[in-house]
Amino acid sequence: MQVTRFxxxxxxLADRMSGFIGYLRMNGLRVGPSETGDALxxxxxxxxxNADQVRxxxxxxLTGDADDWRRFDELFDAYWFNLGKQRAGTVKNKHVRVxxxxxxxxxxxxxxxxxxQSHSPQEATTPDHGDGEAEGMDGKLIATRTANMSRRxxxxxxxxxxxxxxxxxxxxxxxxxxxRRSRRRKRALRGSVLDMRRIQRASLARGGEPLDLYRxxxxxxxxxxxxxxxxxxxxxxxxxxxxxxxxxxxxxxxxADAYLFHTRLMRVTDxxxxxxxxxxxxxxxxMAEGFGGGTDISGSLERFLVxxxxxxxxxxxxxxxxxxxxxxxxxRALGDxxxxxxxxxxxxVWLNPLKGWKDYQPIAAGMRAAEPYLDAHLPANTLDALxxxxxxxxxx
Amino acid sequence: xxxxxxQNGLAAQGYVADDRLAMALHLAQQLGRPLxxxxxxxxxxxxxxxAMAAWRDTRLIRLQCYEGLDASHAIYEWNYQRQLLAIxxxxxxxxIVEAQLFSDDYLLKRPLLEAISEEKPxxxxxxxxxxxxxxxxxYLLEILSxxxxxxxxxxxxKAQVTPIVILTANGTRDLSDALRRRCLYSFLAYPSKExxxxxxxxxxxxxxxxxxxxxxxxxxxxxxxxxxxxxGIAEMLDWAxxxxxxxxxxxxxxxDEVQATLVCLLKTAADYDAAPPEVMDRLIGxxx
Numbered sequence: 001m002q003v004t005r006f007x008x009x010x011x012x013l014a015d016r017m018s019g020f021i022g023y024l025r026m027n028g029l030r031v032g033p034s035e036t037g038d039a040l041x042x043x044x045x046x047x048x049x050n051a052d053q054v055r056x057x058x059x060x061x062l063t064g065d066a067d068d069w070r071r072f073d074e075l076f077d078a079y080w081f082n083l084g085k086q087r088a089g090t091v092k093n094k095h096v097r098v099x100x101x102x103x104x105x106x107x108x109x110x111x112x113x114x115x116x117q118s119h120s121p122q123e124a125t126t127p128d129h130g131d132g133e134a135e136g137m138d139g140k141l142i143a144t145r146t147a148n149m150s151r152r153x154x155x156x157x158x159x160x161x162x163x164x165x166x167x168x169x170x171x172x173x174x175x176x177x178x179x180r181r182s183r184r185r186k187r188a189l190r191g192s193v194l195d196m197r198r199i200q201r202a203s204l205a206r207g208g209e210p211l212d213l214y215r216x217x218x219x220x221x222x223x224x225x226x227x228x229x230x231x232x233x234x235x236x237x238x239x240x241x242x243x244x245x246x247x248x249x250x251x252x253x254x255x256a257d258a259y260l261f262h263t264r265l266m267r268v269t270d271x272x273x274x275x276x277x278x279x280x281x282x283x284x285x286x287m288a289e290g291f292g293g294g295t296d297i298s299g300s301l302e303r304f305l306v307x308x309x310x311x312x313x314x315x316x317x318x319x320x321x322x323x324x325x326x327x328x329x330x331x332r333a334l335g336d337x338x339x340x341x342x343x344x345x346x347x348x349v350w351l352n353p354l355k356g357w358k359d360y361q362p363i364a365a366g367m368r369a370a371e372p373y374l375d376a377h378l379p380a381n382t383l384d385a386l387x388x389x390x391x392x393x394x395x396x
Numbered sequence: 397x398x399x400x401x402x403q404n405g406l407a408a409q410g411y412v413a414d415d416r417l418a419m420a421l422h423l424a425q426q427l428g429r430p431l432x433x434x435x436x437x438x439x440x441x442x443x444x445x446x447a448m449a450a451w452r453d454t455r456l457i458r459l460q461c462y463e464g465l466d467a468s469h470a471i472y473e474w475n476y477q478r479q480l481l482a483i484x485x486x487x488x489x490x491x492i493v494e495a496q497l498f499s500d501d502y503l504l505k506r507p508l509l510e511a512i513s514e515e516k517p518x519x520x521x522x523x524x525x526x527x528x529x530x531x532x533x534x535y536l537l538e539i540l541s542x543x544x545x546x547x548x549x550x551x552x553x554k555a556q557v558t559p560i561v562i563l564t565a566n567g568t569r570d571l572s573d574a575l576r577r578r579c580l581y582s583f584l585a586y587p588s589k590e591x592x593x594x595x596x597x598x599x600x601x602x603x604x605x606x607x608x609x610x611x612x613x614x615x616x617x618x619x620x621x622x623x624x625x626x627x628g629i630a631e632m633l634d635w636a637x638x639x640x641x642x643x644x645x646x647x648x649x650x651x652d653e654v655q656a657t658l659v660c661l662l663k664t665a666a667d668y669d670a671a672p673p674e675v676m677d678r679l680i681g682x683x684x
Contacts, residue, residue, distance in 0.1 A: 056419035064576035
């Protein structure tokens with residue numbers, strides 16, 4: 001394995017370690033100066049010349065959740081063993097543009113800046129500019145990654161106003177299913193009703209005086225939304241609107257989880273929630289590498305089920321699939337995997353941009369195989385269609 | 397103490413720790429930081445704390461978290477009845493020393509306070525932290541970062557020795573960043589074939605080679621199937637014990653016993669229905 005050659009100005013271990021921490025932070029790990037100290041302290045407790053030990057130790061100190069933990073090996077190799085550059089050169093998928101992670105983030109930033117500057121000036125003064133910029137950037141990435149789509153077209157097709165509306169539609173939808181409360185009252189710190197039974201029991205310990213007041217309330221039982229959005233070639237036109245839609249879902253007060261897929265699957269909940277627009281775009285851009293490629297719906301759903309299913313799905317989950325159902329894999333597999341998801345989730349709703357077309361029939365074999373397992377198969381080709389989803393969701 | 401000591405020490409207690417976990421435990425002790433363990437149910441998150449306590453020959457203090465757990469159950473509580481009695485008694489004798497009422501005598505120590513007032517560093521296991529409410533997580537922050545507890549009537553109690561703190565979670569709810577940042581982290585996944593074999597051998601050494609291989613093979617294959625609750629290590633050990641208790645030597649030759657003992661592995665009705673004899677035969681056939 002090739003060891004990274006550090007520039008001569010980066011002298012000493014502490015310097016390189018802080019570089020590593022910076023690199024991790026850029027990749028979305030939540031680490032700061034105190035972690036740098038911890039990492040150096042950890043090194044003094046192990047055999048610091050043994051790369052495996054260092055890797056294990058850094059993993060324990062610097063990661064914070066399961067996603068980071070799984071990703072850590074790659075990041076470690078990329079920084080200390082120069083793998084980031086090598087890997088970029090040996091990409092198998094021909095849809096993927098060959099670029100290393102770091103320059104891409106910079107590139108997306110500069111392009112995004114160009115775009116926002118070329119937009120109308122009044123936009124820069126709108127109060128929600130920060131959000132708008134994030135979407136502009138996402139959309140930008142889509143535009144630059146798809147050679148067959150001219151930039152001009154996409155912008156005319158989807159202006160900022162449309163994106164706002166898509167986001168609003170998502171918010172309304174999230175609101176529609178948000179406020180569910182249990183029928184029963186359970187003990188709560190700030191409840192509206194006194195819990196007489198518990199007060200009486202506790203008063204025994206106080207010599208019969210009801211000193212401790214316990215309360216009860218109806219606990220919220222919110223519905224969760226898990227949205228899986230197709231960003232393959234056939235969906236390119238809709239991707240940008242759907243991304244805004246996802247962002248609206250995540251931004252709402254519901255518990256929501258968002259994933260993008262084409263031939264791979266990626267969880268983008270954190271990226272969409274990220275207020276640092278530059279970093280958010282950087283994270284999404286990893287996914288954008290394959291934008292506009294083929295689709296493997298069943299494979300992606302399978303990966304979702306195996307990787308995240310246990311955590312993301314429960315009896316109160318609505319699974320939203322945003323896709324046109326054109327799929328390069330075996331349609332029967334799609335039926336199977338939907339059946340398995342159906343067992344774990346409450347509802348599956350398929351939002352299909354083609355459904356809104358006149359005389360649409362689910363001719364795509366994938367769609368036909370999927371239909372029996374769907375609770376609803378709704379159109380999502382126009383903004384009005386997205387907005388009209390709200391009453392449908394109230395019923396779910 | 398070195399990394400190898402940790403691994404050997406745990407192995408002596410019958411706990412097989414992989415490299416990452418051993419490293420995390422080693423650092424947790426060296427740096428005096430709590431360790432957060434995540435992973436699916438039944439991979440030995442709780443067990444590691446027990447093994448640690450047995451190895452270090454120290455007390456295991458366990459705090460099982462649940463919804464509605466509050467400070468009076470986890471940290472401390474004043475013994476109100478005893479205080480009342482003391483007041484009545486001293487009234488009868490005339491005069492009362494009020495300051496005595498809030499002293500150690502009347503303090504009921506709950507697990508967390510107990511853990512930091514021990515003299516020999518105990519192992520503090522905070523089990524299933526994600527079941528507790530978010531408010532409770534906030535209580536924990538002071539304890540986990542400074543190992544001290546503030547009792548308004550007494551002042552701040554500081555730990556004399558740093559306990560070894562192990563927190564476990566399995567994703568009922570997202571934990572706060574503040575808590576994650578104070579902890580070292582390790583994720584326990586289902587073990588590989590070799591590791592699981594080592595676990596079986598160290599826990600139930602009397603199980604024969606072929607049966608052991610079949611058991612591990614079937615359990616590993618079952619985890620790949622789509623069950624609501626995949627069998628964990630504890631389930632595997634139960635099953636192995638049940639099979640050997642029934643005198644089974646070869647799974648392929650005793651399908652009835654296999655079917656009867658499946659209750660050890662599959663814990664829901666739907667899972668049980670999803671593994672009819674044909675499926676088990678197929679899995680066993682593949683392994684053998």
